[in-house]
Amino acid sequence: MSKQIAGVLPVVLMPYTDSGALDEEDFLSQADHIFESGCQGLVVGQMSELLRLTHDERLRVAELCAKSVQGRGISVMSTGAETAEAAVGYSRHAEAAGVDALLVMHPATLPLGDDEMVEYYGRIVEAVSVPIIVHHAKSLARIPLSIGAQAQLLRQYGEDRVMFKPEAQPTPPRVSQLRDATDGRARIFEGDGGMMLLDCHRRGLAGTIPATETAEIVGVLWRLLEAGDRAAAERIGHPLSYLMCHMMNSTDYYLSIAKRLLKERGIVKNDHIRGPSAHVLDSESWSEASRVYTRLLNLSKELSR
Template sequence: MSVSPATVSPGEPVPEPDDAGSLVRGVSPVLAVPFTATGDIDVDGFRRVVRYVLGTGVSSMMFPGFASEYYKLTEDERRTLTAVLLAETGPRADVAAIVAVQDHATRLVVARAREAVAAGADLINLLPPHFLSPSRRALVDHVRAVLDAVAPTPVVLQYAPTETGTSLDGATLAAIAAAHPNLRLVKVESSPPGRLIAELAALDPPLASIEGYAGVQLPDAIRRGAVGTQPGCSFTEIYVEIWRRFAEGDTAGGEDLHRRLLPYISYWMLDTELIIAAEKRISYRRGLIASDLCRGPAHELDAEERRVIDRFLAEFADLLPDLSG
């Protein structure tokens, strides 16, 4: 198996081909769902998105996440798009497909996770329930039940307190991982994420972390031991280049490119629906998708926000080729 430097963390060994958890390294994009102008899912467009992301040299990708507007998809749409993803990744031993589950009832999420594994998912991404603020004990029981249900399939536990209000800590995560070795990674989206990433990296054995939240704190996350980042997918090439620079020891170059990106992503990440709309617009402008429609209720980009996207595309034109061909 050949793995590019952009997919391997600084100091990390090249992953073994039969270890799907170790493929979640470097940049691991969350796939967006293109819709037609009338609001239907664009299945062929989604296949194009998957192939584009694979073409950037990453070794894993996730669907469906917040960037996929998962909460606006029907059950049949999720199954259809998941099947498209797994058809593209299944034949490749060097790429891992992470299928996410977000149901609020343990029974439902267990069934969905098992279905995803049976369909060919390499890993499960688990977003713990947050509707009506379940107790810490209920959260832990839920996570343990899912880990048991899909073992030995590796699981990424997504910790997104800003979006969900869920509260977890390093000691709790360490205790879960000690009893469930298929808890392989934690996606840390707290603000800032660095302290928890460092705490998990210092465990014996370490519990690997990937940073989310559009990479706003990516350099700090890398310094503290993150093994990857999981942004949206409309400008994957920029994240791959940032990661490559850090992985090859060009820390100054990585920080410089991130510094150029930061004013854009820090604004877009002020609201989840805002960054979804911005990324859709970027993908549309690049020629990756045929429509930038987001299902309502959605953020409507105003004239200045669209001008900012124009400036973004001009500034990073050397890294973001036209994809319309």
């Protein structure tokens, strides 16, 4: 492993032009914001509307993911697919483009058992040389990937090749179960936008994967937790948990708020969400989210001094 995959790795929210095409300029703008916020890297993940991209767009985004880092940190590209063959193809392309690691979600349309899941992930690990993060997406897994299957992958390939983003609920105890089943070897990333970071961090994490709009907020929270300053961490962690509870009603609800926050701050030019979404953000939801977000930005500045 050439780079240490760890720390705060926000997900880039896919930016679009007025015509609905990928906005490469705003992708790079988000990358700049992430690194200027002190984060260790960036991720293209499911919240990047990955499943709404065309095949050619997915290939191009992998290239942007690698390009956007510019030696400042870690690039992680999501390469999961509905078949191992497709996932291997996306993974090999992303590695060739220069990403540092892969975030690999399981198939979402078939109820795969543990043996089939282990085979799927094993084929991907063996096809590339960069590390993979096994992504268990709670809303998309027909059958949750068991702790035993995840431990088997680690035993087979080692902690430098296989890491984990376990989102099966309830997340905190599953972090502990995976930690214990691997004798503390598993490198685990929290993936609920920082909502459960106060609890999950004490159970043993290699990092956290929020999204661009909370990059500096989660960055400060992570540094406080790493420093052992629990009291200060709770000051920012509790309102962050509330904001994430508010936003995480659905993917499009989250994106409608997060992209507008980025647009209001001038980080992106457009808050377009690719269809078939028909969600319209109501003014009262926006008012509440914006109020809490502004408070969190001010807290992050105060606590980073």
